[in-house]
Amino acid sequence: MQDENGISFFGALWNGLVWFIQNIAEAFYNFGYAITHPQLWLDWSDKESIMRFVYYGGSVEFFFVVFTLFLVLTAIGLYYRNFMWGIVRGLEGFANTTGRFFAWAGLLMVVQQIIIVFMQRVFARPDMSFGLGIPLQMDISWYAEELKLYNAMVVCLCCTYTFVQGGHVRVDLIYAGISHRAKRVVDMLGAMLFMMPLAVITWMYGWYFMWRHLIVPKPSASDTLDKLVLKSRALRWNIETIGFSPNGFNGYFLFKILLIGFAAMVFLHAIAFLYRSYLEYVEGPESVGKYLDKDSLGEGEEAYEGAH
Incomplete structure (x- = not known):
């Protein structure tokens, strides 16, 4: 009986590994097909295109396209360190620009x-x-x-902008007392084990939560692509305009869109934070804060910076 359980466990593990590798391989095809056939999911005059967009935005296929792109960029960055620094500067610049505007x-x-x-x-x-x-x-x-x-x-x-600026409140128990390289390891683990999974989970739940307040029939995360395409025959826009009071604010669908934007920005900055932590780990303490665009209160105000 124990042998059978062991065989079934390793069999399931093997099947999972095959499924994982197969999805990574298919990601190249899915990405290429989406790029070369944009009318299938971007032509929103066609109701089926809208449903395809809804399906793929929260699908396993989309996850593996993003994950595979991340693996490819990471592999290139490990070989060309300046390329990885360029990604860090670009993503941190995006976070800073967006945050400074919406602040x-x-x-x-x-x-x-x-x-x-x-x-x-x-x-x-x-x-x-x-x-x-x-x-x-x-x-x-x-x-x-x-x-x-x-x-x-x-x-x-402004969440990722605040992260770049070091403005989030942190409860530091052991981090300050460990070495430079140990800090970078903690940062890399935090990006991979906390920031990225949290962003993915928020996106997966928030994606369909958003679309259920924009269109009918309401899509579900359990719907297959064929089922959603079938639903598209009755599709119509039904944007949520119900407020909490009779004359109150009625644009609460905007909060659902902001939730998706939040998840996307946290995921992108998790990549930037992971890359920066790795580069600072490799290049040593002198690289801490390299290319970091932090706000300044101006000359003579240095003592007050970081006091918030």
Whole structure:
């Protein structure tokens, strides 16, 4: 009985390994086919194309295309170190640019809140109107609830920017006392075991969660491609416009889109963090912070930097 269990275990392990390698090999074909036939999934005038896009965005095939691309870039980067540094600089630059832009949502949130207080308490108005030519006139409660969208933008789209700048709160028990190379090993393990899996899981759950609030019939993660293509016959856009209050903010589908953007940016920065940690491990302590574009408060303010 024990021998049979051992055989079945190793048989399952072998089948899993074959499946894994087979999917990596097929990723090259799937990527090439998607690039050479964009009309099959990008022509959204065709309902079947929309359903194909929905399916592949959360599919095993898409995961292995991304994973295989990561393996290829890593292999090239291990051979050409400057190439890996270029990826790090590009991904960190993307995180910084995106974060610096959407950080202004925090100021916009404060300004809008001040306007809301003035309109309610001073002018006693039930609504507000903004716009040039085509005004956006909504109840004040709509603008008050919209503040949550600005907050979500800061959280989702400035997360990796804050990581690059070293602004996340960390509970350090042993990290500060270990050697340079040990720190880099911890960073690499953290990127591979925590950041990447978390981003993938968030994407897989968030992808269908987002589309269920954009179209009907509602897609499911368990639906096959053939089933989704069959559903496309009855497909229509049904964007969520239900608020928590009668006159409140009704664009909550935007939060689902931000969740997907958050997952994508965390995954991309996990790659950048993994590559940077490896390069700093190989090149030694003198490479710490190499090419790192950190914000500065200006000359004479160095003592306050990093105090947040």
